[in-house]
Amino acid sequence: MKLKLLVLCLLLSCFSVASAQEGTSPPEDTLLFDSTLLPAPVTNLVAFDTENDHGHAITLEWEISVDDGAGKQSVAMYEVFRWVPDLMTAIPSFRDTLDYLKLRTSSSWSEPEPGSRTDSIHSVFAKLDMAQLEQKKETLERTIGQAIRDLPAAHAAYPENGSWQQVAVAPSGSVTAEDVGTKEKDSPDYLPDYSDFYYRVNAVTADPDIRTPSEIFGPVQSYGQWFNLGRLAVFVFVMIFGFLTIFFVSHARRGADLYVRPLAGIEAVDDAIGRATEMGRPILYVMGLGTADQIATIASFTILGRVAKRVAEYQTKLMVPAYESVVMAVAQEVVKTAYYDAGRPDDYKEDIVFFVTSLQFAYVAAVNGLMLRELPATNVYMGKFFAESLLLAETGAVAGSIQIAGTDEIAQIPFFIVACDYTLIGEELYAASAYLGREPILLGSLKAQDWAKAAVIILVLAGLILANLGVGNDWAWANNIVDFFRVVD
Amino acid sequence: MKRQIPVILVGMFGLFMIFQYFVPHESSEWVYEFLLDWTIIIGIFAMALGLWSLYRVSVEKIKTRKPAWGYNYLTLCGLFTMMFFGFTTQNGEAWGWFFPFLVSANLVLVLMIQASVNKGGRGLFLGLAGVFLVACVVIIVFDNTWGFHFETAQGLQSTMFRAFFDHILIPIFATMFSLLAFFIASAAYRAFRARNVMATLLLLAALIVMLRFHPFYGPLTPYIAPFMSKTSNWLMNVPNLAAQRAIIIGVGLGIVATALKVILGIERGYMGKG
Numbered sequence: 001m002k003l004k005l006l007v008l009c010l011l012l013s014c015f016s017v018a019s020a021q022e023g024t025s026p027p028e029d030t031l032l033f034d035s036t037l038l039p040a041p042v043t044n045l046v047a048f049d050t051e052n053d054h055g056h057a058i059t060l061e062w063e064i065s066v067d068d069g070a071g072k073q074s075v076a077m078y079e080v081f082r083w084v085p086d087l088m089t090a091i092p093s094f095r096d097t098l099d100y101l102k103l104r105t106s107s108s109w110s111e112p113e114p115g116s117r118t119d120s121i122h123s124v125f126a127k128l129d130m131a132q133l134e135q136k137k138e139t140l141e142r143t144i145g146q147a148i149r150d151l152p153a154a155h156a157a158y159p160e161n162g163s164w165q166q167v168a169v170a171p172s173g174s175v176t177a178e179d180v181g182t183k184e185k186d187s188p189d190y191l192p193d194y195s196d197f198y199y200r201v202n203a204v205t206a207d208p209d210i211r212t213p214s215e216i217f218g219p220v221q222s223y224g225q226w227f228n229l230g231r232l233a234v235f236v237f238v239m240i241f242g243f244l245t246i247f248f249v250s251h252a253r254r255g256a257d258l259y260v261r262p263l264a265g266i267e268a269v270d271d272a273i274g275r276a277t278e279m280g281r282p283i284l285y286v287m288g289l290g291t292a293d294q295i296a297t298i299a300s301f302t303i304l305g306r307v308a309k310r311v312a313e314y315q316t317k318l319m320v321p322a323y324e325s326v327v328m329a330v331a332q333e334v335v336k337t338a339y340y341d342a343g344r345p346d347d348y349k350e351d352i353v354f355f356v357t358s359l360q361f362a363y364v365a366a367v368n369g370l371m372l373r374e375l376p377a378t379n380v381y382m383g384k385f386f387a388e389s390l391l392l393a394e395t396g397a398v399a400g401s402i403q404i405a406g407t408d409e410i411a412q413i414p415f416f417i418v419a420c421d422y423t424l425i426g427e428e429l430y431a432a433s434a435y436l437g438r439e440p441i442l443l444g445s446l447k448a449q450d451w452a453k454a455a456v457i458i459l460v461l462a463g464l465i466l467a468n469l470g471v472g473n474d475w476a477w478a479n480n481i482v483d484f485f486r487v488v489d
Numbered sequence: 490m491k492r493q494i495p496v497i498l499v500g501m502f503g504l505f506m507i508f509q510y511f512v513p514h515e516s517s518e519w520v521y522e523f524l525l526d527w528t529i530i531i532g533i534f535a536m537a538l539g540l541w542s543l544y545r546v547s548v549e550k551i552k553t554r555k556p557a558w559g560y561n562y563l564t565l566c567g568l569f570t571m572m573f574f575g576f577t578t579q580n581g582e583a584w585g586w587f588f589p590f591l592v593s594a595n596l597v598l599v600l601m602i603q604a605s606v607n608k609g610g611r612g613l614f615l616g617l618a619g620v621f622l623v624a625c626v627v628i629i630v631f632d633n634t635w636g637f638h639f640e641t642a643q644g645l646q647s648t649m650f651r652a653f654f655d656h657i658l659i660p661i662f663a664t665m666f667s668l669l670a671f672f673i674a675s676a677a678y679r680a681f682r683a684r685n686v687m688a689t690l691l692l693l694a695a696l697i698v699m700l701r702f703h704p705f706y707g708p709l710t711p712y713i714a715p716f717m718s719k720t721s722n723w724l725m726n727v728p729n730l731a732a733q734r735a736i737i738i739g740v741g742l743g744i745v746a747t748a749l750k751v752i753l754g755i756e757r758g759y760m761g762k763g
Binding site (some may be wrong): 055212227235238241245296322326333357358410415419426431442489 | 530545549585745755
């Protein structure tokens with residue numbers, strides 16, 4: 001019985017091994033195609049200057065090898081080669097020598113590690129004294145400068161004194177590649193503009209030694225463009241919007257009555273200042289973490305000016321802790337002018353606006369401490385806010401202050417809405433200065449914004465319809481319109 | 490003229506910045522980078538103004554004995570110590586007279602402030618400050634275990650700078666940031682109170698979104714979890730995203746409008762004139 005079982009087990013194990021071998025048999029494709037067979041070359045290779053850029057880049061296009069995904073199916077990738085003159089190859093070694101000479105003639109020179117690149121250069125110059133080294137350095141600097149100037153001529157000497165160098169790789173199936181250099185003359189990737197470049201593309205198999213080069217394409221030159229056509233739609237929109245703004249501002253100047261929807265947050269500013277005056281407690285104005293070049297901070301300056309003027313009239317105390325020193329300097333000027341305009345220059349003190357720190361949470365700690373010590377009657381947060389928004393607003397709520405906030409940071413708006421009494425949402429921050437001043441010129445620009453918003457709504461709807469119809473019906477004109485509005489960087 | 494020149498400059502450079510966005514040419518980039526360098530230079534000069542402001546405000550608080558005025562000494566000594574760490578490096582393993590110098594330098598600072606804020610005993614404070622100043626000078630001259638580095642940023646890698654930054658500053662920042670969790674809880678409690686129809690809707694939406702991440706429904710999990718997941722995704726991707734995009738479009742237009750107003754000289758709030 002045991003012997004029978006043993007035989008049965010052996011038979012079963014043989015069967016399982018045989019079936020396992022059947023299961024691991026190579027797929028049919030690998031039997032039919034050899035991935036190292038010499039492939040056909042790519043065809044119709046063209047190279048041209050990359051559009052809408054600052055130059056120093058060439059785009060290549062080709063038709064794939066007939067053995068790429070079909071035929072022998074042996075193409076694994078494409079390698080792009082550019083002919084590079086010897087002069088260009090020599091420049092990096094000149095630079096290494098120059099770097100060595102600069103280091104050697106500086107105070108931070110120390111003996112290089114044996115066997116390093118610096119050590120090999122050092123062995124050539126080791127015996128030179130400082131004056132000779134300085135002379136060598138100056139000569140080499142001149143040589144490198146001249147070599148860079150000679151690069152177009154060296155490229156024009158094709159095919160003399162140069163070699164082919166790989167500049168890009170594209171996977172099989174690709175029909176395009178880009179040879180992107182840099183404009184920095186001291187970079188090893190520097191690609192000179194207005195030089196004759198020659199290219200070829202190799203179809204490479206799984207064995208990198210088996211490859212087929214294409215025909216050579218050239219000469220082609222790179223150069224910078226004066227207008228980025230990929231941003232044409234933005235340009236058109238900015239022009240139209242600029243025209244609308246100027247039109248409505250001039251309309252307002254002629255005395256047109258422009259209605260703007262009241263904003264509760266802005267209307268509360270006066271009441272909040274009045275409350276602070278009655279309570280004899282200060283007003284805290286926080287401009288956030290924005291820098292002076294950000295629009296939210298610029299809008300905050302304007303609001304600060306209005307608030308400071310009212311504060312000066314009511315003779316209330318104002319505190320403006322600044323996160324950035326440039327913002328502090330501008331805010332000081334804004335507050336000073338507001339006090340002068342209010343006719344109370346004597347009440348102005350430079351310490352109304354003061355610098356705290358440029359570290360986010362250190363700033364929060366300082367402002368929160370200020371809130372809990374001084375117990376301001378009103379906290380105004382206007383500008384750019386990040387993770388500190390809720391930390392500030394909640395502490396303000398704990399201190400029992402009336403809080404008015406405004407930011408264009410979408411992620412922080414919910415926090416302010418929850419923790420503050422009034423919140424200006426997004427663009428309302430920019431509009432606040434016009435609301436506060438009620439000056440017709442500023443109100444005119446708000447009208448332009450409303451018209452632009454209407455135009456955006458119409459364009460969104462039209463784009464939605466065109467994109468869907470164009471895709472469904474393959475209408476070229478519909479796709480062209482959609483493409484016009486697609487911004488290409 | 491005092492107001493016209495800034496407006497003209499802002500208009501000129503503002504217009505250049507607009508056109509620079511559309512001109513990718515190298516020469517346009519060069520001018521752009523040149524102007525950005527200027528902003529860095531201005532920022533560095535403004536930093537000196539900032540430090541002066543911090544010093545003056547702190548000294549003023551000490552002088553007028555405002556609540557918690559003692560902490561201002563800590564602020565100024567901390568500022569001075571970190572600056573000192575940032576500009577010094579060790580020449581070897583030994584500390585030498587590094588810490589006595591640091592203590593002496595801080596004492597000079599504290600005594601000088603005391604001398605400036607105290608009417609009485611000014612001579613004593615100045616005398617003591619002079620003694621510690623001499624001690625500092627002696628240590629600088631004779632102690633070669635450490636040195637000053639003003640040319641490079643090598644000091645930022647110095648042991649004491651890294652130690653203070655990594656083991657004091659970063660834990661303090663982490664503590665401040667972790668407070669956010671508690672503030673979110675208190676803010677959520679306030680926001681989700683069902684006072685009216687809108688607040689109730691907000692509460693329901695928040696519950697659905699929150700419960701999606703905690704699907705502990707026991708035996709009902711296969712029935713409820715997919716519903717919560719789908720509803721939560723819909724809430725986040727449809728009404729929430731639509732509202733966010735509306736705000737983003739408004740913000741974008743507002744930015745362009747404000748920039749145009751500044752460039753055209755209509756908005757002059759940054760000069761203190763609305």
